[in-house]
Every structure is written in structure tokens, then in C-alpha cells.
Amino acid sequence: MDLHLQKLSHDYGKLAVLRDIELEVRSREIVCIVGPSGCGKSTLLRLVGGLEQPTRGQVMQIGEPPAGCLNPLTYIFQDFALLPWRSVKGNISLVLEDRGLGRGEAEEIITDVLRRTKLSDFADAWPRQLSGGMKQRVAVARALAVKPAVMLMDEPLSALDSQTRELLMDDLVELWLTEGFTAVYVTHNLAEAVRLGHKIVVLSRRPGRVREMVSIDIPLDQRKNHVKELDDKQKLLWSMLRDEAMAADQELLDG
Amino acid sequence: MADTRPISSQSQSAEEPAKTVPFRGGGFVVKPLGVIAPLVFVVIIALWELGSQTGFISGLVLPSPSESFEAFRQLFDSGLLFVHLSASLQRIVIGWTVGSTLGIIVGLMIGLSSVARAGLAPLVSAIFPIPKIALLPLFIIWFGIGEGSKVATILFGTFFPTVITTYGGVDNVDRNLIRMGQSFGLSWMSIVRKIILPGALPAILSGCRISGSIAIILLVAAEMIGAEFGIGAYILMAGSLFATDQLIAGVAILSVMGLCFAWVIGRAEKYFLNWRT
Numbered sequence: 310m311d312l313h314l315q316k317l318s319h320d321y322g323k324l325a326v327l328r329d330i331e332l333e334v335r336s337r338e339i340v341c342i343v344g345p346s347g348c349g350k351s352t353l354l355r356l357v358g359g360l361e362q363p364t365r366g367q368v369m370q371i372g373e374p375p376a377g378c379l380n381p382l383t384y385i386f387q388d389f390a391l392l393p394w395r396s397v398k399g400n401i402s403l404v405l406e407d408r409g410l411g412r413g414e415a416e417e418i419i420t421d422v423l424r425r426t427k428l429s430d431f432a433d434a435w436p437r438q439l440s441g442g443m444k445q446r447v448a449v450a451r452a453l454a455v456k457p458a459v460m461l462m463d464e465p466l467s468a469l470d471s472q473t474r475e476l477l478m479d480d481l482v483e484l485w486l487t488e489g490f491t492a493v494y495v496t497h498n499l500a501e502a503v504r505l506g507h508k509i510v511v512l513s514r515r516p517g518r519v520r521e522m523v524s525i526d527i528p529l530d531q532r533k534n535h536v537k538e539l540d541d542k543q544k545l546l547w548s549m550l551r552d553e554a555m556a557a558d559q560e561l562l563d564g
Numbered sequence: 565m566a567d568t569r570p571i572s573s574q575s576q577s578a579e580e581p582a583k584t585v586p587f588r589g590g591g592f593v594v595k596p597l598g599v600i601a602p603l604v605f606v607v608i609i610a611l612w613e614l615g616s617q618t619g620f621i622s623g624l625v626l627p628s629p630s631e632s633f634e635a636f637r638q639l640f641d642s643g644l645l646f647v648h649l650s651a652s653l654q655r656i657v658i659g660w661t662v663g664s665t666l667g668i669i670v671g672l673m674i675g676l677s678s679v680a681r682a683g684l685a686p687l688v689s690a691i692f693p694i695p696k697i698a699l700l701p702l703f704i705i706w707f708g709i710g711e712g713s714k715v716a717t718i719l720f721g722t723f724f725p726t727v728i729t730t731y732g733g734v735d736n737v738d739r740n741l742i743r744m745g746q747s748f749g750l751s752w753m754s755i756v757r758k759i760i761l762p763g764a765l766p767a768i769l770s771g772c773r774i775s776g777s778i779a780i781i782l783l784v785a786a787e788m789i790g791a792e793f794g795i796g797a798y799i800l801m802a803g804s805l806f807a808t809d810q811l812i813a814g815v816a817i818l819s820v821m822g823l824c825f826a827w828v829i830g831r832a833e834k835y836f837l838n839w840r841t
Contacts, residue, residue, distance in 0.1 A: 382747075386744060390743070390744035392758070392759065394837075403758060406754065407751050437840075437841060
């Protein structure tokens, strides 16, 4: 299943947030969206998944989601959004409970996603007992449980310390290599973007427009051996973002 | 000792006086000290008894604990304790349960529906501060002099604070969790049952603590008007006869009722909120 964003514009009252976003997300592709803070990255992601309605334009699903897909567009949030009153297992079963699955079937899915995210030993732990990295792993497991066609990741690693971020990035690469998921990945961290993105979209400051689109052709599993090229890409991205970020930084918020 | 030598080259020199950095953290940390609470009670009652025995506290001013206990024993022996207690418990249990249940339902409605909020929230704010005991004469006209008016007083008294704490609790549920539920396509009912209700439960339970105390206060007030039996009636009777020993015994029973109620809520919190630390 592909996604096509057509002339997407969004306003909050009088405030123009996004203007004419045109973007295609192909199957098995990770599209990273970077931009200065407040440029509407997260708003864009909410529009894509149908959590907010765009003022103008539309998001088109092209093709049917794969068979067995329970929730085609599935989010992973920056703050993990785990229910503190449910165990790891309970948090995953939450998203399977309204689907009319048999108990055995749901149990099977839970065991499977916990194994794939290396969480099998933590099935009965409470969220408060887990570190940030583990919490985000649970959120990834929860997303995998509904077999999404596209994962919408809203700064998934931004609440984590840099070491955990590094580990989780490796996990995501590994997961992509084995499963080949499709994702829209919003981040402000350019290192993440060049490590994970097949396509990197640079947004301008508010109102956000697509300023540039950068493709990286190096396969994900070989990127660690191409430090130089990635570094150049990152510098290129930063040169595009720098002025936007500086201008955005000096704007008054309610101006 | 102050001279101009640079500190870095002289860090471990023998002449420099050395001392450990004094500890100045601590304080403001609440430690559980299980023995102190009962000890305070025992010491106060012992001093009070001592004062009465030595004549320092006149029996006319305040009866001694042993006299009050004796009054309690008489009440127990006469079998009236259970008559009073069951009358009171029945009123408070019905009034509090119905009042809290309705309060939680209306509170959820206000928390979940904009229409209900616009219509009911101002009404609740307007009626909440009215002392329900002032309405007792009206309740007597509406619900009769018997059980009806007493239960109604407790019911109304517990209803309003429960509404307010419940919708406050719903308002405080993390919006991101609700958005998460929506993004996974959970039904409205599921979001309410599995996300909003558990999220509001801490607030609802602390609301129950408050409404429980209000219920006891209103119980006594209602029983002082036209009740034959009940702890409040017993205290009123003792008061009008200036039988201060019985009065103290009655008040002690109320205090124990409050403690029992707080204990039950505490257990409920432990059970339902075991996911918190």
C-alpha cells in the first residue's frame, strides 16, 4: 500500500501551519521528515494518519493494505503512550481487544511481537519498571501487533538518551531488514534521518512547505560502512536547515 | 593561610585544613513511622485520664475516658448500640453509595460530553456550596420525616463533591493516551472503559475519601432532627441530658466509623491502583 499526500494544507485558526505538501510514500520505504521546530512536522503526521483533518488537500491510500492488516496506519509516539495501569502484555492486548480475535489468536500475536522485539522476558512488567528505551520497544511491539501497512513515527527516539537511541536505531534497522516495513518518520535529529531514511523531506519553517527532497541510495544494512557519505548528506541537510532553523528560532510564538 | 599560590599545584598539601563536606540534604522527606500514630492516641488518653483522676480536669467540664468507656459499655450491654449503629449504617451506606454512584455517572457525563458540561457544570457549581443541612426541612417535606429525608441529605451531600472530583479526574487523563486509543481504532466505549476510567480512578477514589467524611457529618446532623435511633440521635439525647460521658462515647463511635471508612478506601486504592508505585 502506498500513500499519496496531495496539496496538503493546514491552518490552526488564522495560523498557517502547512502549505501544499506533496509527497509519495512507497511500500517498504522509510520517509524521514525533518524541519525546524514548530514547522508542522507532527501536525503533518497527524494529518497522514487521520487524527486531524487537513484544511485543504487530501491523503490518498493507493492500493489495499496487505491481508491480515488490522490497523493500516499505526502511530509510534514520542512519549510512548503506554497505559501505566496495564502490563507490557496488557498494553499490547489493548489494541487487539476490539478486533474480534479469539483469545488464542491474540495470545499468539502477543507472544510473536514480544519475541520479535526481544521483550519476551518482560511480558508481565509494569511500564513504570521499564527504562525509556524499553518503553519505546513496547510501543514498537504494540504497533507491530496490528500488522500496520504504514508506521507513522513521531520523533520516536527523541525522548531517549543518546546511547539508548543508538541501540534502538540498530533495532529498527534490523527490523526493517527482516520485515521491510513502510514508515513516515518525523525527527529533528539529522543523524537519525540519514541512518534510517530512504528519502528525506526537508520542510521549511512555518508555514511548512517541502523545501527539498534528498534520497539516500545506500542500503540500510551497509550505512555503517559509509560514514563519510552519510556525513556529507547530513552536512548537506544541515546547510539547508540552518537558516530556516535560525529564523524559526527568532520568531515570536503567537506572532 | 591565604596566599597567592595556585590551588591546582597545592591540592593535597598537608598544612591546608581538610574537613568533610557537611550533609545538608534530607528533611522534607516523609518516612513511615508506624508506632507514632497509636502512641499519640495512647499518650493523650493517658494524660486525660490522669488529669481526671487527680481532679485537675473537673468531671463537669470533661468526663474521664474511663467514664466514657463505662457509658459505652452500658450502651453495649443494653443492646441499644446495635440498634443505633445499624440505623446509622443503613442510612450512610444507602446515601453514600447512591450519591457516589450517581455522582460518578454525572461526573463522567460532564467529563465526556460537551453538551452535558455546558448544561450541568454551572448547575453543579451553583448547588455544591449550599449546606445540604439547610435543605433538610425541604427534604422532610419531599421525602417524609422518616428514613427518606435523612438518606436524601447524605445522598445530595455526597453527590456534588463526587461529580466535581470525577470530571476533574476525567479532564486530567493524559490526552496523548486518548489519541493513542483513537489512532489504534479503539471504539468509543473501549476508550472510556480502558483509558479514561482507569485514568480518572485515582481522583475518583480521593473524592470518595472526602465524600465519606461529608456523609458522616451529614448523618449526625440529619439524625439530630427527628430520629429515634442512630448515633446522631444518641449524641443529641446525651447532650440534652448533659450526659457528657455518653456524648463522648457517641463521638468516639463516629470517629471510629470514619477511621474504618478511610481504611476501606485505603485498601481499595491499594487494590485498584497497584500499578502505581
